Amino acid sequence: MWWPWLVLLAVVALVLCACLAMAVILYKNCQEPFESAFAALSDTGDGVEVQEVCHGRVFLPAQQSSNLGLVYLPGALVDARAYAPLCRDIANRSGCAVVLLDMPMRMATFGMSRISQAMREVTSVTRWAIGGHSLGGAAAAKFFMNAISASSELAIDEKRLLHAEVVALLLHAASVDASVSIDLSGLRDIFALQVLAENDEVHAVLAIKQEKLSDGNAGVTVTIEGGNHAGFGHYGPQTFPVPDGVSTIGLAEQQTQVADATINWLQAIDQRPSRIQ
Incomplete structure (x- = not known):
């Protein structure tokens, strides 16, 4: 039949x-980058050097005064280069190396293995923060929780091959999958920062309980008044999966405030001693 x-x-x-x-x-x-994003990938005279790494690029400040680095993952469907101005500014003013990764099909969840590969290429960094925008932040949270789990294969791989530690999670307008439990209670040398935007209509606010970010942790939530979802990068307007809110402060001002919050947080982490000598 x-x-x-x-x-x-x-x-x-x-x-x-x-x-x-x-x-x-x-x-x-x-989402394609604005022309302003491409300028941040060339020599702008600020002393930041842009080098290619596996599946991305690293922004190296002229005076790299820290052994702390940041890996940044782009939001869903956004060309990673849209975040070049933000990453360059963070590297320049924090003294930390910043790695901006390209992800397969512009979906951060499809390229988790690229994170460790890029980290291994930046040998001057022994402590890493991992973060990103929107879906990039959600993917970073999964990597982060695996990396700080002492029993996980990823944590063992990090210590054996990287001789580095993952110590911090950065969430820019990011939501986290319900299956990822972010519990920082009792982890006094683990840090988290969440930066939100008042007019962000794309993603729901990620609620990290206050007790998980208290005591010795540099756990902070910052809200950019008048900012929106697309203002974390140089792209837009964003209409998918829902229309974004309207920024009332402009792209330049939002980028400055996001960078300020991130830089202050990185510098606070940098003052803490490393567990790896």
């Missing part, structure tokens, strides 16, 4: 059509 095969072919055709429709939707909503 042929009807079971016809049913199977019909199901396969429907699945393929659905996948094609989703691919078209995602492609139409890809």
Whole structure:
């Protein structure tokens, strides 16, 4: 009888059509960088050197005064280069190396293995913060929780191959999957920063309980008044998966405030001694 095969072919055709429709939707909503983002990848005279690393680039300040570094993951469907101005500013004013990664299909959750690969190439860094914008922050949270778990294979791999430690999580307008439990209680040398925007309509606010960020932890939540979701990068406007709110402070001001909060946090971490000598 042929009807079971016809049913199977019909199901396969429907699945393929659905996948094609989703691919078209995602492609139409890809976010490209502003021209201002490309300028941050060249020599601007601020002393920051941009070097290529595996699947990305690293911003190295002229006076790298810290052994602390930051790996930054882009938001979903956003060209990673849109975050170049922010990453360059953070590197320049914090004295920390900042790695900005490209992710497969512009989806940070598909490129988790790239994080460790890039870290290994920046040998001057022995302590790492991992973070990102939107979906990039959610992916960073998964990497972070695995890395600080003493029993995880990832943590063992980090210590054996990197001779480095992951000590901090940075969330820029980021939500975290419900399966990822962020519990920093009792971890006095682990740090977290969440930067939100008042007019961000794209992602729900991630609630990190105050007790998990208290005592010795440099756990901070900062809200940018008048900022929106796309203002964390040089791209926009963003209309997917829902329309973003309208920024009332402008891109330059939001970028400065986001960078200020991140730099102050990194400098607070840098004052703490490293566990790896």
